[in-house]
Amino acid sequence: LCQPSYKMPSHQLLLQLMKRPSQLLQASRGLSAAAAGGTRTVTLIPGDGIGPEISNSVKKIFAAAKVPIAWDEVDVTPVKGPDGQFRIPQKAIDSVNKHGIGLKGPLATPVGKGHRSLNLALRKEFNLYANVRPCRSLEGYPTPYKNVDLVTIRENTEGEYSGIEHIIVDGVVQSIKLITETASRRVAKFAFEFALREGRRKVTAVHKANIMRLSDGLFLKCCREEAHKHPGVEFAEAYLDTVCLNMVQDPTQFDVLVMPNLYGDILSDLCAGLVGGLGVTPSGNIGESGAIFESVHGTAPDIAGKDLANPTALLLSGVMMLRHMQLGEFADRIEKACLDSIGDGRARTKDLGGGATCSQFTDTICSRVA
């Protein structure tokens, strides 16, 4: 069995994935196969903690809905190779390369010393440059915030999460935030195209260019240029602190928000909190040659294996995935079944205030979707 070690710099050991253009052809072939009624294979990464059980729920529900998808299940926990180095298992790499679309459960990340987040490394290596998180108020699960309907689009590869930190002298640490024109332009372009595709009205760039003049200034410049190229979408700019201030007072004023990595991380979690937390929030990571959809909650080791987990986040991410694969009909059906089940108080899992187990909740959705 593999002995995961968190001592090696994982980004060095992850192989170059999903950067070869030939993969794009394969991926698009797969897409049309699915749309044409054939079965499309998708990589499934169950993850750690509650990951396996919620992945099983999703598989069960998709089967009940007769979604034309086959699952290729892989484990990304680093394993020791013959040379003593730790690597992501080759099987996982090949799978992701081949299929181009993935659904991922939660992975564990150690705090403080140790290797950089595996999540982060996956995103970097697959060049998943935009993280998309729709936040919508759930009917049937009310929070103090009503009618929230916004999408956060976060640059996913650089910024404050470049992982470049140094101890300059004893007691002085420098952490580098990297902003490039390429990455900023890429995510800005995606944001506007997304807005047009999804029929959203307005894109707001969130920044702190008054303080970080060059870095956020560059990001803002790219957003402005893309705004010019997409006149069909309204464009606005707002300071991060003002957005936070306004978000908790009236989130309905926001539509699509695009921002660099750190702000996106924080703001997307804030927005998730407004509508019910990470247990119900879907997330998609879009790359140039494919996409990975994931639940963004933690591994919840305290409830792992106890049939208490809430599969909603992973399921709704699966729904996002279906839409991305142009299987919108299945997406709508499953989404409706899921939201209706949440709305029906008895069927909810414990974290949403109900009393159902994971299996019971799953079965309820299956019966609704079949």
Next chain:
Amino acid sequence: HSATSVGAIRFACNQARSFCSGGGGLSAAAATATESAGSSGASLQHADQGVEAGGILNAAKYGGRHHVSLIPGDGIGPELMDSVKTIVNVAGSPIDFEEIPLSAERGTDEDMRRAILSIKRNGVGLKGNLETFEGMTSKNVQLRTKLDLFAYVQRCKSIEGVPSRYSDIDILVIRENTEGEYSQLEHFNVPGVVESFKIITEAKSRQIAKFAFDTAIKTRRHRVTAVHKANIMKLSDGLFLDVCRDVARDYPSIEFNDVIVDNCCMQLVARPQQFDIMVLPNLYGNIIGNIAAGLVGGPGVAAGMNIGRKYAVFEAGTRNSGRSIRGKNIANPSALLLTTADMLEYLGDAEDAKKLRNAVLTVLRSGIRTPDLGGSSNTKEVVDAVVQYLLQVRGH
């Protein structure tokens, strides 16, 4: 649990004389209408001691009147500062303002130098927000770093009569104010690639952590929560967190825990009552401070104070310039008035602080509110109401 704690903190820090600063930070929202007179006498006494002790707190006092540097700033700053001057007059508070011409348009190095000199001379300042146009360096940040105002304190407490989704919130946000992401060290490596440095030092982390714990002791609060992202920024935020943990060991009576910043945001909108004192590096402090202010009523009622070892500069909590509502007579003066009350207390005039605070809170409770709080009154009407209340209290 009241405004008099500001005086208590200042006194305690004078005694401590080490990393501690000259004040705590309690927004006017802290006060209730019923404070005992006895405690205010105590803080006046301590104020004199502070001035005698020298070094730590040198608030200028000429002929019994405090001299305070006033920077109106941009946006709604000038009009709201006028309200402050009017009300300070009516209240009879012994404050003389030395107005400093510093703004986004008028901001040469010489202007900045004079502003800093004035605050150093007076020891205390009251400022509006200075706008930062494209290509400019933030003057607000310059002021704070040059005066070494290492702590930014915002008390976010639920206010009776102010609409909010939550009740019983009482969070003290203590934010490192001079380093971190605001170090303003950026450059283009090559065209199209920018590096921006976030600097975290042990010394400043220790300074802010100690300040947070000392404040906890003096305000008789129970828990300090450090907010960070050490799982991703292992060295920088890791250092901040390690230092906080280390300092916590010296304060066994204060509970200490830590939370990752994104989880913190979610917790704040789910159950904000769980937080007591929060200590954070600069950027997270900006984010969390704004969220917390939004939870209890928004920018119109938020007060803030920048504290250093020698100087203190007070400003409206969320530091907005309010450019879009300038000159429209709809800006909410409450934030700046509550800030002024905090400043009065810092200067040792607890009685006047209490009166001003009560006036503002009473007017808010009575429903005379500006549009940002869902009301239909304008700035002048709110100011007049506060003036009326103060005149009544004075017995006119």
